[in-house]
Amino acid sequence: MKKTIKKARWDATLDTDVCDKFNNADLTLTLKLGFKQVNPSGGKATGTYNDYGSNTGTARKIVRWTPAAWNTWKQNFVTSAQKYWHGKFWLINNFSELEYEDSGVKYIPNIWCRFKLQGSDSMPSSVHHHTIEVVRLDKSETWFGSHSRLYDSLDTNSVQKGTDSKGNPIMQRAHVHEVGHLLGLGHVDIGKPHCPPGGNTNLGPCYGVLDKDKNSVMGQGMQLRDKHANPWRTAIIEFTKKGNAAKASDWAPKTSRHYPRTPAEVAAKTSITKKPNR
Numbered sequence: 078m079k080k081t082i083k084k085a086r087w088d089a090t091l092d093t094d095v096c097d098k099f100n101n102a103d104l105t106l107t108l109k110l111g112f113k114q115v116n117p118s119g120g121k122a123t124g125t126y127n128d129y130g131s132n133t134g135t136a137r138k139i140v141r142w143t144p145a146a147w148n149t150w151k152q153n154f155v156t157s158a159q160k161y162w163h164g165k166f167w168l169i170n171n172f173s174e175l176e177y178e179d180s181g182v183k184y185i186p187n188i189w190c191r192f193k194l195q196g197s198d199s200m201p202s203s204v205h206h207h208t209i210e211v212v213r214l215d216k217s218e219t220w221f222g223s224h225s226r227l228y229d230s231l232d233t234n235s236v237q238k239g240t241d242s243k244g245n246p247i248m249q250r251a252h253v254h255e256v257g258h259l260l261g262l263g264h265v266d267i268g269k270p271h272c273p274p275g276g277n278t279n280l281g282p283c284y285g286v287l288d289k290d291k292n293s294v295m296g297q298g299m300q301l302r303d304k305h306a307n308p309w310r311t312a313i314i315e316f317t318k319k320g321n322a323a324k325a326s327d328w329a330p331k332t333s334r335h336y337p338r339t340p341a342e343v344a345a346k347t348s349i350t351k352k353p354n355r
């Protein structure tokens with residue numbers, strides 16, 4: 078069985094055709110991005126563009142994209158962001174959902190979370206989930222104020238976003254953080270007293286106060302947390318109509334492979350993390 082649901086943020090495809098005694102079901106989130114060049118006005122080779130695309134932002138020097146620079150940038154963006162988010166979580170199926178048989182034995186699969194990023198500037202805009210504009214910074218510029226729909230040519234580089242309590246730099250490649258936003262994830266400390274959900278969730282403390290939170294990819298760093306499996310959990314709940322995303326034990330995320338289980342193993346809450354002898 079292969080089923081797809083299309084949402085405003087992404088498409089999700091659940092594939093149980095791959096299930097056997099060793100392989101779980103695949104759940105692929107596909108994000109379709111339209112890329113759009115921001116070039117200096119009037120067809121000029123150089124110009125300026127303001128931080129955050131805002132009238133009040135600082136003007137930064139930009140240069141016109143060349144076809145080669147544009148293709149390289151897009152390819153690097155797509156490849157590296159897809160690699161970061163793809164295949165990192167397995168969701169534990171504690172329900173009797175998606176049961177199948179292999180060699181006469183019944184199994185219940187867990188869910189492997191896959192990610193596909195498609196980027197194109199030729200698709201009609203109605204096909205994209207999001208359109209992203211990109212400025213090409215002049216060599217003299219080291220920083221530009223970007224957000225999840227406006228990037229600069231340096232956003233795929235690893236840069237220092239913060240410092241931990243021991244004085245170590247915390248590095249981040251901005252585009253993987255921004256793709257997290259596009260998947261539906263918010264900043265790490267939203268919901269804590271210093272970052273109330275109703276306030277401005279882009280303020281400094283929302284990016285983490287404790288080292289552990291600062292190092293989250295939805296903070297200032299590059300580390301994944303269980304919470305980051307929520308887009309896939311939301312999708313599997315929609316497919317199966319079973320479970321509640323607010324309940325941590327429903328479709329609980331694991332960061333290592335958990336093999337399919339028999340109904341008896343599910344009932345006994347057995348985890349199978351090493352290739353079973355079947």
Ligand SMILES: [Zn+2]
Binds near residue numbers: 264
């Ligand atoms: Zn952010």
